[in-house]
Amino acid sequence: MRKPKKLLNDPNNVRQEVMQGLIYAYNGKLTAIEDYCAVYGNHIITDQVVVVSGGGSGHEPTFAGFIGHGGIDGCALGEVFTSPSPDQIIAVTKAIEKGKGVLFLYGNYSGDGMNFDISAEILAEDNIISKTIRATDDIASAPLAKLSDRRGVAGIMLLYKIAGAAAQIEKYDLDKLYQVVSKANANVRTIGVALDGCALPQSTNFNFELADDEIEIGIGIHGEAGLRRQTMTSSDDVVKQMIDHLCDDLPFVAGDRVCVLINNLGALSNTELMIITRKVGIELKARKIDSHDIVVGHFCTSLEMSGFSITLMKLDDELQHLYDLPCQTLGWRK
Amino acid sequence: MNLLQVRKMMLFTAEQMVASEPTLTALDQVVGDGDHGIGMKRGFSAINQLLQDEKFQPNDIGDLFKQIGTKLMTSMGGASGAIFGTLFRAGGKSLSGVTDFNSPVLAKWLNEGWQAVYQRGNAKPGDKTMVDALAAAVTTANQLTTLPLADALPKIADSAMQGAEKTKQMIAVFGRAKNLGDRTIGHMDPGAVSMAYILKYMNEYLQ
Numbered sequence: 151m152r153k154p155k156k157l158l159n160d161p162n163n164v165r166q167e168v169m170q171g172l173i174y175a176y177n178g179k180l181t182a183i184e185d186y187c188a189v190y191g192n193h194i195i196t197d198q199v200v201v202v203s204g205g206g207s208g209h210e211p212t213f214a215g216f217i218g219h220g221g222i223d224g225c226a227l228g229e230v231f232t233s234p235s236p237d238q239i240i241a242v243t244k245a246i247e248k249g250k251g252v253l254f255l256y257g258n259y260s261g262d263g264m265n266f267d268i269s270a271e272i273l274a275e276d277n278i279i280s281k282t283i284r285a286t287d288d289i290a291s292a293p294l295a296k297l298s299d300r301r302g303v304a305g306i307m308l309l310y311k312i313a314g315a316a317a318q319i320e321k322y323d324l325d326k327l328y329q330v331v332s333k334a335n336a337n338v339r340t341i342g343v344a345l346d347g348c349a350l351p352q353s354t355n356f357n358f359e360l361a362d363d364e365i366e367i368g369i370g371i372h373g374e375a376g377l378r379r380q381t382m383t384s385s386d387d388v389v390k391q392m393i394d395h396l397c398d399d400l401p402f403v404a405g406d407r408v409c410v411l412i413n414n415l416g417a418l419s420n421t422e423l424m425i426i427t428r429k430v431g432i433e434l435k436a437r438k439i440d441s442h443d444i445v446v447g448h449f450c451t452s453l454e455m456s457g458f459s460i461t462l463m464k465l466d467d468e469l470q471h472l473y474d475l476p477c478q479t480l481g482w483r484k
Numbered sequence: 485m486n487l488l489q490v491r492k493m494m495l496f497t498a499e500q501m502v503a504s505e506p507t508l509t510a511l512d513q514v515v516g517d518g519d520h521g522i523g524m525k526r527g528f529s530a531i532n533q534l535l536q537d538e539k540f541q542p543n544d545i546g547d548l549f550k551q552i553g554t555k556l557m558t559s560m561g562g563a564s565g566a567i568f569g570t571l572f573r574a575g576g577k578s579l580s581g582v583t584d585f586n587s588p589v590l591a592k593w594l595n596e597g598w599q600a601v602y603q604r605g606n607a608k609p610g611d612k613t614m615v616d617a618l619a620a621a622v623t624t625a626n627q628l629t630t631l632p633l634a635d636a637l638p639k640i641a642d643s644a645m646q647g648a649e650k651t652k653q654m655i656a657v658f659g660r661a662k663n664l665g666d667r668t669i670g671h672m673d674p675g676a677v678s679m680a681y682i683l684k685y686m687n688e689y690l691q
Contacts, residue, residue: 206561229523229526229561232560235559236558260658261565261566264566264567264604265565353509374664375667
């Protein structure tokens with residue numbers, strides 16, 4: 151059986167070294183709180199609500215790579231696929247909060263929810279007010295009737311974009327910020343496909359395995375099981391199935407304006423990703439859905455998993471205005 | 485047991501939990517994302533360090549448990565860090581001033597801990613979580629408060645393990661395992677096994 155092959159220094163020191171890589175790559179625009187493995191941007195202005203996120207490592211550039219002007223403000227880095235702990239979240243929030251409150255924006259997972267909730271309770275004792283939005287864009291993770299059970303995946307990047315523009319540039323207060331990001335969350339949908347699994351740095355096994363001729367539709371970003379496994383078929387066929395699922399879910403219909411995020415989950419070739427992108431365009435055009443903007447690349451990865459995800463976010467005038475504002479982050483410049 | 489003995493018991497438990505990492509990892513690779521054993525190892529390695537540090541001088545048994553909980557919460561992260569941290573922190577808070585660890589004290593720790601864990605994660609018995617082992621331990625502990633600790637703890641630890649075994653029949657509704665639905669049947673919940681192991685190793689030290 152094939153074994154995972156990784157270029158690491160110390161499998162137990164991954165998040166610290168990721169943080170050090172981020173600090174170098176940000177070239178003076180990012181500050182580390184070393185002892186807590188947390189980072190914040192140097193762009194933060196005095197009269198804004200701060201947006202703080204966090205999550206397990208292993209998804210780079212998500213989550214911390216979206217800190218910056220027009221993006222999020224601070225982030226706590228967990229171990230690989232493990233939520234950060236409350237002391238990290240509290241440390242970064244206290245370092246940057248300006249008296250206007252904090253929006254916690256992270257993916258909807260049990261561990262993240264508990265650790266952010268503990269943090270919010272402790273921060274409230276210090277009179278720091280917070281609101282929480284958990285990204286729930288993964289349509290394969292629960293039926294529409296259980297929307298609040300859905301996991302957050304690549305679509306969180308679009309929520310960061312809306313939140314950053316609203317908080318930093320348009321100076322939304324905490325209530326208004328919460329409302330607009332909630333609206334964005336309600337309008338974003340993602341579905342992923344895997345060709346192959348990934349392995350935790352400490353592990354000698356892959357977290358799941360697929361046969362040579364098998365793919366999994368609806369995979370999560372930690373290898374969570376998807377909707378179904380099926381025999382390998384053409385790229386066009388897979389993309390059409392995914393667009394069908396996405397459009398049925400929200401639904402996205404003729405006349406809608408959407409932004410499109412085509413995300414490499416890790417090890418798929420960008421050649422394949424561009425062929426996928428071609429078909430996404432064909433399918434949306436056939437449905438008379440207007441592609442307002444298209445973003446293609448590695449944004450929310452799952453270590454070395456081979457696969458990709460497609461995200462659509464439906465825009466209204468407010469969301470489009472915020473989306474179109476510039477952002478300067480490591481993961482996305484616009 | 486006095487404070488020093490409880491400290492030694494928890495040190496032994498921490499060492500054994502660290503050594504259990506491969507078992508817990510293997511369980512979690514089936515129903516979760518494979519990080520549970522690694523997280524428990526990280527947390528209990530930190531406990532190991534804490535308890536060997538001579539500068540760490542808790543006031544009483546409640547303080548010892550509370551600080552163990554805080555250390556688990558901050559070193560582990562993840563749902564497990566929040567849950568096992570809460571068990572020790574909240575359970576420890578209810579034992580403030582306690583200097584003798586006996587059957588009623590153990591029962592109080594488990595009862596208060598369970599209540600706090602429920603408030604944190606909302607898991608009920610039957611949801612295929614560590615609560616299935618914890619609730620089984622609580623039931624037995626409540627029945628045995630008049631027995632000496634050395635007679636009660638083995639039975640409590642056994643109940644916890646039986647509670648963990650029963651999670652094989654359950655469908656996960658929490659955490660990443662819930663996305664597997666029916667596919668989780670036949671496999672024990674790794675968190676329940678960890679809960680049972682903690683009591684098992686506490687008992688092994690005592691005997």
